[in-house]
Amino acid sequence: MNRKYLGYLFEIAWILPSVAVPIAFMVAIVITAFAVGIAVPGDAGRVDPKALSTTAPFDQPGLRELAPGRYEAVVIAQLFNFSPGEIEIPAGSKVTFIVTSRDVIHGYKIEKSPINMMVIPGQISRMTTTFDTPGEYYIYCHEYCGAGHHLMVGKLIVTPAKTASTNR
């Protein structure tokens, strides 16, 4: 009988933290996601992949300055490149990426940043972040999209000075 109680005691001593620790993690996640604003992509609407050349904003892919230090990058992912493939912004800029695919599923991941999205034909992927540290960052397609998938790499250049932006 004593042994049994000891067993229950051990079980409780394990179960309580097993409940408490995941709850603590969950609370931390909710705070960072909704108070600090590190958000995952959500439902940003659909678009017809066959009509990209006539549908705004994808009829004009590229970088647009919305306000000082505030940008919007419209990107089309396709076999096997991004358009535009290179984006240049000054440090401190806040950029919203609006991405879709012309053909199959691709990925859009910018190294050393939270930008990490699946890019799905028919869907619009949208994420915003701020780039503070100057440098050159690779943009990878990180979903298998076909024979040339490993060639599908873009670049984000964060320039030190608050100079005018360019894109191609």
Added chain:
Amino acid sequence: MATARVSSVSITAERAEVGVFATEYRLTGLNMLIAFIALAIGGLFGVMQALQYNGIDLYKPISPILRGGYYQGLALHGVLNVLVFTTFFIIGWLTFVTSRSLGIPLASRALGWTTFGVMTSGLLIAALPLLLNNATVLFTFYPPLKADPLFYIGLTLVVVGTWLLLINQVMMLRQWRAANPTARIPLPAFMAIVTMTMWVICTFGVATEMLFLLIPWSLGLAPGTDPVLARTLFWFTGHPIVYFWLLPAYISWYNFVPQQAGGRLFSDPMARVAFILFLILSTPIGMHHQYTDPGISEIWKLIHAIFTFGVFFPSLLTFFNVVASLENGGRARGGKGWLVWVFSLPWREPSFTTQVLAMILFAFGGAGGLINASYNINLVVHNTSWISGHFHLTVGTAVTLSFMGITYWLVPHLTGRRLWSPTMALVQAWTWFIGMGIFAHWMHMLGLLSMPRRTAIGAMREIHPEWEPLLPMVAVGAIIMFISAILYYLNMVLTITAGKKDTVPMVPFARAVSGPEDGPRVLDNFKPWLAIAFTLIVINYTPTLIRLVSEMQFIPGIRSW
């Protein structure tokens, strides 16, 4: 140990028992044979991938046979290892566990053979386009990548075949209950039936995807298909499938490893509770694989994240129960102290050691899984090689190495031949443990440096300078695992063909310190738990599925390989 002494009386009894289960044993053996042939071929590509990362391209020499290069190899690696190896092994293993635990043969042997026949035909049908480079869509087959229809039809048949085992199990349980109206369901059979029930429920997702989206579309009957809807249905099955792989390993950890450790299972009721929680919580959380997907609202992603943390709980219960059982064994063998009892465990017994090493790496896999599940933290790791590192610890080790450990006693038992070399088996277990530890560690690190997964790194225009110093370690780990695999297959082939003929008894099911009588009877009644499971699935999936169906687009298929 492999050479356990048994009296002549029990040997005769054992022979008679084996006679009763002759068909079940044949089915178990055949399923496992196909499983391990698949793993041998699939595993080979793993080494080739790790070498390709380092500029050693073994795909050119084999291009006359496989034209598709890296990605065709990767499709074979994924499909053969996690769809074919796991599924066939599990169907064989659960056939064995259910019949031996209830003490009765399959209710319908004809149905048992049909299960095997349907699965095997499905495998052959899917293998054809895979080998001809007409299904290089990887094991997730996300549309609009469009494979040969035979690929989808074959995989569907494999899944449909597995469902038949549940029918057999339910009939067996009825028979058993009629003969034992007041007894509690034996724990191993209970777990085997819960596993199959969960699997049949969750495969509703992929079956719907196949039958209503992919098969008609690939046959040209539909102009296109909706990729987000297809992904959502895929992951409806795709998360619970990891429990379909894991629970059969848990069945061994709960019911055989404590016995092999020389002790007892700590708590039978706690084990039943854990399995019921898996039944309830495995499925309504699949969107945690879609945190970075467009077209799905953040709120539903967050709700799935919360439930994912919930399913972490039964895994923690398992961790506690299994470690407490090991401690029970260690102390029974004279072990003392807080931790020193570990050294009293039977480390020279290959099946035991193999599975305990699998458990140790699984602890790291579980911790990584918690990170993956963490909603926005997932942004750091999603689709990087971190994920590859993670699931080689879970399915690639916790599951695969445990299954190997099971065969170290089960194959001698099934074939009546002693294990060829217990020492070789021990070396195999440790080399897998070490090789995988190295491989997985550096894959995780590379993932943190944004190295994409599913990518022929060696063929990139520029390899990131930060990755270069780490890539060789991936190959080192891979080569050590490759050596381990060779030792495994050598040992098994020698056991089957040249092992010393002997009656090798089955490892008895472990008894529990705290038996089923310490838990409420409702644990054995599936109805309330099934009702809760269905309710949660309906709540967590219906709004998203209804919206996706109503917004459905027909995106045309593409062959981009």
